[in-house]
Amino acid sequence: MKQILVLVDFEDPTEQVAAHAIDLALAYKASCWLLHVAAPDPEFVGYEPGPQYIRDHRAGELRKEHLALERLQSRFQEKEVPCEILLIQGYPNEVIRSEMVKRGIDLVIMGHHRRIKLREWIVGSVGKEVLRDSPVPLFIIPVDSAS
Numbered sequence: 001m002k003q004i005l006v007l008v009d010f011e012d013p014t015e016q017v018a019a020h021a022i023d024l025a026l027a028y029k030a031s032c033w034l035l036h037v038a039a040p041d042p043e044f045v046g047y048e049p050g051p052q053y054i055r056d057h058r059a060g061e062l063r064k065e066h067l068a069l070e071r072l073q074s075r076f077q078e079k080e081v082p083c084e085i086l087l088i089q090g091y092p093n094e095v096i097r098s099e100m101v102k103r104g105i106d107l108v109i110m111g112h113h114r115r116i117k118l119r120e121w122i123v124g125s126v127g128k129e130v131l132r133d134s135p136v137p138l139f140i141i142p143v144d145s146a147s
Contacts, residue, residue, distance in 0.1 A: 001028040001106040005099060007130070008036045010068055013111035013143035018072055020141055021109045022079050031082040033103055034069055037092040038062060062087065093129040100136060109139045 006021040008014055025032050038061075069085040076083035088095050100108065110130065131138060 002030050003103055003105045003107075004028075004030050004032045005096075005103065005105040005108045006032055006034050007096065007108065007110040008034050008069065008072065009111070010036065010065070011111070013141065014072065016143060017109060017111045017141055018075055020139065022076055022081055024107070024109065024139065025076070025081040025083075026079060030106070031084075032076055033084050033086055033099070033105070034072055034076075035086045035088070035096065035099055036065055036069055037095045038065055038087060038089045040089045040091065062089075093133060096130055097133055097135075100134070105136055107137050107139060108134060109141070111141045111143045 001024075004021060004025055006017060008017070021032055024030065066085075066087050069087055073083050073085050086099060088099070096108075099105070108130065131140070
């Protein structure tokens with residue numbers, strides 16, 4: 001195992017997921033890729049781009065997400081784990097699967113939020129899609145979520 005993809009959503013379990021990823025990377029002398037999939041821009045999904053202030057707000061959100069990834073990356077670097085960050089806009093399952101193939105990923109590490117059934121039925125579950133479609137082993141960390 002040489003390449004580990006760590007899925008990051010910036011919710012409570014991110015630190016727990018990162019800790020497990022660091023431990024596994026050290027044990028296997030592997031490199032890590034921290035991937036956060038950001039929502040696509042409205043124009044990408046077929047809507048008009050909207051007023052400039054909306055575009056500026058979205059750019060600010062992406063900058064904050066990138067900075068958060070850099071802070072998380074520093075935790076890996078402190079432990080001398082090679083780590084790169086990826087902030088990609090798009091649909092989560094498509095982006096995750098594409099990056100698995102592109103980067104030659106051997107293992108995916110992700111947190112799985114326990115949600116009430118109604119919410120999962122309405123909004124779906126990225127974790128469920130990744131589990132169903134993954135061509136590589138998954139290390140899933142179950143976490144409680146108040147959301």
